[in-house]
Amino acid sequence: MTPPSRRERLRTATVSEIKDGARRLLVTGGLDAVSLRAIARDMGMTAPAIYRYFPSLEALIAGLAADFYDELRQTVEAARDTAGDDPLDQLLAMSRAFRRWGVGNRAEFTLIFGNPVPGLEEFTDACGDEDHPGARLGTVFVRPLATLAAHAGLRTPPREFLEEHLGDRLAPLRRSHGDLSLEVAYAFLSGWTRIYGLIAMEVFDHLRWAVTEPEALFETELAAFVAQLSPAPEQQLGAGGGQQLGAAPERSGAAGATVRVTPPRAGSH
Amino acid sequence: MTPPSRRERLRTATVSEIKDGARRLLVTGGLDAVSLRAIARDMGMTAPAIYRYFPSLEALIAGLAADFYDELRQTVEAARDTAGDDPLDQLLAMSRAFRRWGVGNRAEFTLIFGNPVPGLEEFTDACGDEDHPGARLGTVFVRPLATLAAHAGLRTPPREFLEEHLGDRLAPLRRSHGDLSLEVAYAFLSGWTRIYGLIAMEVFDHLRWAVTEPEALFETELAAFVAQLSPAPEQQLGAGGGQQLGAAPERSGAAGATVRVTPPRAGSH
């Protein structure tokens, strides 16, 4: 409504400056280097002044974490929007964008996807809310996958297998995204944990003893996972396919409805 | 040779007491709670005394990390040794032991498999050495996998695909374990990153928003990965198999030499 007052403008500017300083310290020196005194020093202030803007250092860091989730989500959405209409292409582009962001923003990735940080449990625990920054990131990945399942089909373990092994234990995920089918929920989690494992190991430097270029391994796994997901058996790894997945030219032609797991249906969204 | 002198005995006892106290603090309060002053307080000492035993707090924590690697490796080896001779059974038992250890020792898992810790880079970087605690843990997993590939066969993407995607980028891993074949190296890394992703997400509490019982998801993924690895096509998920993978009774009967990736060969170890 009313334009922000002068006070409010100054205030938001100061908040940004504090966060920028905190992020700079985080990137250059790790989480331990983020101290109120250091931030204030860089701003030409004293540490207690920051308490006018954040109730504690932990709250400031939680604010950073939320920002990073949003930044990552926007990056992923941008990648999706430039990938055309094919949901599989979108998922590939999004996965690559995810990895690129993590590798290019190690400290930020670590903050939101690594160890639980001492004061952030509360933030992490609120992940169930629909509008939690983390949940919104998840949604961005879930949607193309659901579309893929509905249109092109998705090869997953049969429902009886999933029922027996998982039952309703994926309920939190399924309910928070509009009653996902068990197959889609499982496919999402399987893919998510695989991508997470690869990126986290690369970012946390747990891969250097084994791989010289983690990106190549990432691409290989991406291709393998897609081949495993794709319904047509002749599309499996081994038919010479794989290297064309980067460009993905005429794959959609062969993507018939071999094992259409989730029949297309209206509504339920 | 000579029995340890009284001084030496006291010294090692004190070292153990320091490490025990540090671990207790780590478990109860996280890494930030591990402070020389707190350790010394619990021991009825003063903080500078610890410098007679460790050159710095970081060195003490690095020592803890090495201990944890060894403890985990011994746990995994014990699970392998009670799993019989089938290498696939061994791998399953080892994977479950890995997860159990991580879930039961969250702080310890976090220290060695989470964020790079500010003073541990040097320890992590030395992972290339054959006798690094982390490398030795890797070896424990590589060996049954290599055996499995040699005896029962292993379904992996064809060599041309791996060559094109990975080339010699897995050289560090392959060389440090007696010239592993590209297929086995890839299968190991694929499985390792998947298991790591699942366990890390569970331990780091990044799964609670989606799954109520992460163990069920772990078992599902284990079964899926095994089905994907097993050479016989009729063994794939969907043939009603899967739930018997926990006990794995007569699987070895069907494990023919369908796509024997690495022919059995003597030597080369």
Add this chain to the structure above:
DNA sequence: TCATTCGAGTGAACGGCGTTAACTTACGCA
């Protein structure tokens, strides 16, 4: 216009931290 309110920022202080330096104590060995 003037008085008042209140947000922003300061300086001092408390207790905690890792680490260093100088010092004392007591054990083990020749």
Add this chain to the structure above:
DNA sequence: TGCGTAAGTTAACGCCGTTCACTCGAATGA
């Protein structure tokens, strides 16, 4: 028995988060 030295102490330095009492200046209302 004497000596060297390992083990432990106290004091101190400079960090840290946080609290409290305080000042200052800008916005606000009569």
